[in-house]
Amino acid sequence: MTWVVVPAAGRGVRFGGELPKQYLQVAGEPLIAHSLRALFAHPGVKGAVVALAAGDAHWQGWSDGSGRPVIACIGGGTRAESVLAGLAALPDEVRADAFVLVHDAARPNLRLSDLSALLERGREDPVGAILATPVRDTLKRAGDDGGIDATEPRERLWRAQTPQLFRRLQLRRALEAAAADGVEVTDEAMAMERLGLRPLLVEGAEDNLKVTTPADLAYFEFLLERRAR
Numbered sequence: 001m002t003w004v005v006v007p008a009a010g011r012g013v014r015f016g017g018e019l020p021k022q023y024l025q026v027a028g029e030p031l032i033a034h035s036l037r038a039l040f041a042h043p044g045v046k047g048a049v050v051a052l053a054a055g056d057a058h059w060q061g062w063s064d065g066s067g068r069p070v071i072a073c074i075g076g077g078t079r080a081e082s083v084l085a086g087l088a089a090l091p092d093e094v095r096a097d098a099f100v101l102v103h104d105a106a107r108p109n110l111r112l113s114d115l116s117a118l119l120e121r122g123r124e125d126p127v128g129a130i131l132a133t134p135v136r137d138t139l140k141r142a143g144d145d146g147g148i149d150a151t152e153p154r155e156r157l158w159r160a161q162t163p164q165l166f167r168r169l170q171l172r173r174a175l176e177a178a179a180a181d182g183v184e185v186t187d188e189a190m191a192m193e194r195l196g197l198r199p200l201l202v203e204g205a206e207d208n209l210k211v212t213t214p215a216d217l218a219y220f221e222f223l224l225e226r227r228a229r
C-alpha cells in the first residue's frame with residue numbers, strides 16, 4: 001500500500017485570477033478533487049497528505065467514501081518545500097524505505113492504467129520512477145526577439161509528469177540537499193538526479209495534463225465530456 005503526497009500550495013499565477021487553480025470547478029468539483037479521485041481509484045493507494053498554502057480558505061477536505069485518510073498540512077513557498085512538508089506529515093507507519101507517490105494537485109486526468117504501471121514498474125526499480133511522455137515535436141530555442149535561435153535535438157527527450165515514485169527518506173534527503181545547495185528543483189526526480197541517481201521513465205498518456213493555463217482547463221473539460229459520452 002502506498003501513500004501519496006499532493007503538493008497543492010501553489011497560487012496559479014500563470015493561470016491568472018484570484019482563485020488558486022486547484023480549486024477551479026470542473027463538472028461540479030474542484031480540480032484537486034478530480035486529482036485525488038484519480039489517485040484513490042487505485043486500491044493500492046492507502047491515503048494522501050495534501051500540502052496547502054498557509055491560510056488556504058478553500059480546502060474543504062475530501063473523501064471517496066472508502067475511509068482512506070486524506071490529511072492536510074501546510075506547504076511552503078516552493079514546490080520542494082511543500083513536498084518536504086507533505087513527507088514530514090506522513091503517518092509514522094510509513095517506513096523510511098517505503099515508496100511514496102508525489103502527484104500534482106493540478107493533474108486531474110491521471111489514468112488508472114498509468115498509475116498501475118508506475119507502481120508496478122517503479123517498485124521494481126532501486127531508485128523509483130516517474131510518468132513521462134517522449135517529446136514528439138521539433139523543439140525550438142527562442143531568441144529575445146521572438147525569432148528562432150536554434151532547433152534543439154529531441155532524441156531521448158521526455159516530458160516529465162506526475163505521479164513520481166520515490167522512497168520517503170531518500171526523497172526527503174534529496175530535496176533537502178537541493179535546497180541546501182540553493183537549487184530550486186521543478187520536480188522530485190531532479191533532486192534525485194542531482195545525487196547521481198537515475199529514476200526510471202515510465203511512459204504515460206499525453207492527456208495526463210497539468211492544468212497551468214485556461215487552455216489546459218478547457219482541454220480537461222473536453223476530456224471529461226468525451227469520457228462521459
Ligand SMILES: Nc1ccn([C@@H]2O[C@H](COP(=O)(O)OP(=O)(O)OP(=O)(O)O)[C@@H](O)[C@H]2O)c(=O)n1
Pocket residue numbers: 006007008009010011012013014015021022051075076077078079082083104105106107210211212
Ligand atoms: N509553493 C508551491 C508551488 C506549487 N505547488 C504545487 O505544485 C503543483 C505544480 O505546480 P504549478 O503547476 O506550477 O502550480 P502553481 O505554482 O500554482 O502555478 P504557477 O507557477 O502558475 O503559480 C501544483 O499542484 C501546485 O499547487 C505547491 O504545492 N507549492
Ligand SMILES: C[C@](O)(CO)[C@H](O)COP(=O)(O)O
Pocket residue numbers: 079104159160161162186187188210
Ligand atoms: C512536476 C511537474 O509537473 C513535472 O512536469 C512540473 O515540473 C511542475 O512544474 P510547475 O512549474 O511546478 O508546474
